[in-house]
Amino acid sequence: MATLTVSYPLAAGSTFDRDYYxxxxxxxxxxxxxxxxxxxxxxxxxxxxxxxLAGMVILRFADQTGIDAALASPMTREVISDVPNFTNIAPVIFRADD
Known part of the structure; x- marks a missing residue:
C-alpha cells in the first residue's frame, strides 16, 4: 500500500467549500x-x-507505481483545474514512503 496526502493550509482570507469538495x-x-x-x-x-489546515485527504493506492501513473495521467489536469471551484488555497501534496 502507498499513501498520498493532499492538505490545504489555512491563511488569512482562505476559503474552502466542504460541500463542493x-x-x-x-x-x-x-x-x-x-x-x-x-x-x-x-x-x-x-x-x-x-x-x-482547512482539510486534508489521505489517498491509499496499491503501490507507488500507481501514484506515479495517477499523477502523470491527463485526468490529473482536470482534478487540479477543479481546485479553484472549492478553495483559494494551494494544495500541498505529500507522498509517504509506506
Missing amino acids: LSTHLPLAQAAWGEFGLQSAEVLFPAAAPQP
Whole structure:
C-alpha cells in the first residue's frame, strides 16, 4: 500500500467549500485515479478549535507505481483545474514512503 496526502493550509482570507469538495471534487479524483490503483480516500476536516489546515485527504493506492501513473495521467489536469471551484488555497501534496 502507498499513501498520498493532499492538505490545504489555512491563511488569512482562505476559503474552502466542504460541500463542493465532498460532493464534486472527491468523486472526480476517485474516478480519475481508480484505474491506477486508488483503493480508498479518507477526508479529514479540523475540529472547532483553530487548526493549521482547512482539510486534508489521505489517498491509499496499491503501490507507488500507481501514484506515479495517477499523477502523470491527463485526468490529473482536470482534478487540479477543479481546485479553484472549492478553495483559494494551494494544495500541498505529500507522498509517504509506506
